[in-house]
Amino acid sequence: MFYKIFTGLALITATSVMAQEVDKSDWPSSIVIGTGSPGATYAIYGQGLASIISNHVGVPTSTQQTQGPYQNVTLTQNGRIDIALTTMGPAYEAWVGESELAPGVQHNRLRAVAPMYISPFQMAALADSGLNELSDLEGKRVGLGPAGGSGAYWTRWFDKLGISVNASFGPFGDQMSQLSDRRLDAVGAAPGIPAAAYTELETMEPAHFFAFPAEAIETLAEEFPYLQPVVIPPETYRSLDGPVNTLGMWNFVLTHEDLPESLTYEITKAIFAYHDDLVASHGSARETLAENVVHNRFLPLHPGAERYYTEEGIELSPIENGAN
Template sequence: MNYRTLKAVAALAAITTTLPLAAQDREDWPSSVTIGTGSQGGTYFTYGSGFGAMLSEDLDLNAGVEITGGPVQNVTLVETGEHQLGFVTLGPADEARRGESPLMPGTPHENVRALFPMYQTPLQAAVLASSDIQSFQDMAGKRVGVGPAGGTSATYWTRFFENAEGYDGVTISNAGGSDTAGQLKDGLIDAFVYAAGLPTGAYAQLAVENDVRFISMDDETLATMKEIVPAMADFNIPANTYEDQPDDLQTVSLWNFAIAHQDMPESLAYEITKLAMENPERMVSVHAAAKETLAENVLKNQVIPFHPGAVKWFEENGHTIPDNLK
């Protein structure tokens, strides 16, 4: 081999070693991925649509977004391989891992792996300003929209109303976020309780178009919710997150994480995690809730094992993943 040939080989090797992992190892990548999100009007759908566009643009991957019932459905769709990516809150994901999913009861979801932290999902509640509902206790005997069946909102609000004392006669209504807001506006329900990242599109539009009152949890309601759902943590919704909301709102929240099936190629999981973690400004442009989509929040997840590709990115960037989460 002459000098020129050796020089060319060396140059090619240098270029190859500097290429992104995605460009070096794509042979086992799928031609497309589907992201399980949530209903229109909710944060998952907006976040997923924007992140899907980033995947398509940066990784040259055909990424599609599917409207779903939310985390309870998403974790099962990823477990069964019907979706390659999904968004979940840690409560439903942990229950599914333990075989307590209402969609597949008795079947532990052992194929699900975490990729990266997203943001916190606070529980929220609103009524029309003309309503006589001033507190959560006033919702007894009322018609309450809780979001789509299978979502975080419907799962935990329904559990609350069924188990907390003093809420006899609550009639539960299931629909997507935007549809539930429309039902409140039209007088078909008395209250709209939900769970989604801030600001939630359905509430934002509702408050712009109508006079609305947002309901803050009192200490008793907070304690009851955390007793019924131990994974919940205290959360404060800042004043003026929405129109007609001059004061802070006291509530609880759950963390959201992106998940994938354990069989996702390691290089793909690495690149997806890298894209989300290394582009904070782009992520916030997708949705304001992504201000919490930061590597420093990786250990907010203590229940779902991380995908090896995600572990590789986090540990390369100074974040130790405990052995029990690998």
């Protein structure tokens, strides 16, 4: 009798396990993640994500160095890569057909998968410069990083604020050296916090970080759906004696709409199940939390990702749950 009961239970268990097995018949044999330049946050974060997908989802995954967010979204739209790491500014412009790389082409096959972290806009001068407000930068020599990166956005913010600066574009690290040498009056960027370049600057002399005026934060956040108010905590940099109010853009993991739903679900689940591994690869992943998916304000979720967040009880907006 015991043997018959045990056998019956074993058969039920085996049947249950088989029912839970994922159909992988339409899964690709490999996955490519578009990241960014060597050593940058995207390159490091992407390696961590690739390791999670390879080891825990079971699909060999590699990274491809690219020119960053603008190129990543276009490569994904065209099916050249499977997953894009991007800030939501370039994603929005591509979505509405205003990408600098593909003007007039609406990237309507992009789908959101998971939040990564927020990149606050940061602008600093040397503490003894006498520059205290963003308006003080009128006519000053201001480094804005690469022209195709956050520099393009800083230019817009200055235009909206009616501030005319003598803008300089180039690698962020080089511009920080120019600031230290006083060949530039201020340098702006949109890295994660704390930004190593600003921290290194502070080891040589104190810096001053500029805040956005409250009315500018409200106006810009309302006009641009990829912008959100951000507060840089005072403990972020040794030069701060209080919080700095600014604006930021979230970074997201995106994919093509044709990536199989079951695979996207498993990838989304693995990102959060192995969150500690992702944080170990790069500290910015501390903000890679399922509840932060609500910071996507315009891009539909991939159905596989949507299923995961629904199961987790996260309330999704009409945009996040796939409505256009």
